[in-house]
Amino acid sequence: MAGLRDDAQWIVLMGFIVSFSLFFLAIVINQSTVIGQTTAESVAEFPKNDIRGVREVIILDTFLDDTSGNRTNVGNDIRTLSLNRKNTVVSFTNSTSTSASGSYTVGGILFNNGVTEYKETWTYRE
């Protein structure tokens, strides 16, 4: 290009700058989809509703009366259904003690679906 007229060098340079900045903006927009995916996948993967649901039914079960084996059977149902339908190992126990201030129930819940593990100890005072 030696010997050519070079009056328009700045115009060429500005043209490059504008086109490359547009290109990098396009990359930013392109990445936004990936960021949305990461967020949505981490929300979808964490079993918030599973934990809430099984926790609720376990605590309801704890306060069933055990006539005709209701509490024991419902507890076994929960364990079996969790394993069969939710791919989740659920383990729970509870005990009721009486002290000077009244009786209280202490329960433990373990939840493990292979990805997320959740442990809880809850207390209820009559």
Added chain:
Amino acid sequence: MVNADGQLYTIEGFAASLIMLITAFLVVNSTSVYTPGDAHISDMQLEVTGSDALNMMTYVTNVSPGGTVGKSPLQEIVEKGDNNRFVEMFDNLTNNKTGSNRDRIQFMANVSYVKSDGTVNTTTPLGRTRSLSGGEHTVRVTQWLIADAGSPPGSSSGLRKRAVLVEVLLWRD
């Protein structure tokens, strides 16, 4: 004044290197093309809608003045096998919007429980708005509840309460 003879060569060199870099970037990146549908954002929102709807159906509406707590709508539906009521109620909870337009969420629900021989029954339907043809992209939401003795209908050991898992597959058509 600086000697400016080589400016255009420099610019040309930069341009050439950037073009090569961009080509390499595009080639490497082209193995993963994400569209918004791949990003599971709509799945996440659909799952929230569905589990909220199921959760609302477990709230007891008929608490008597004496403090006796009645059954939740979902428990009544499961115990009676009232599929029409489930479809109507769940459809309204998920598809109603402000104004006259309705959402396009379709669903298929069934009930799982442990039978008296210890196996799990998963084939009791609870109603649906569409049949699954296999092409739908569904999300699954579930709700636990404790059903009274003898429920759901058809379960053989009738004399005890049981834990029941209501499972709903949701999709937009």
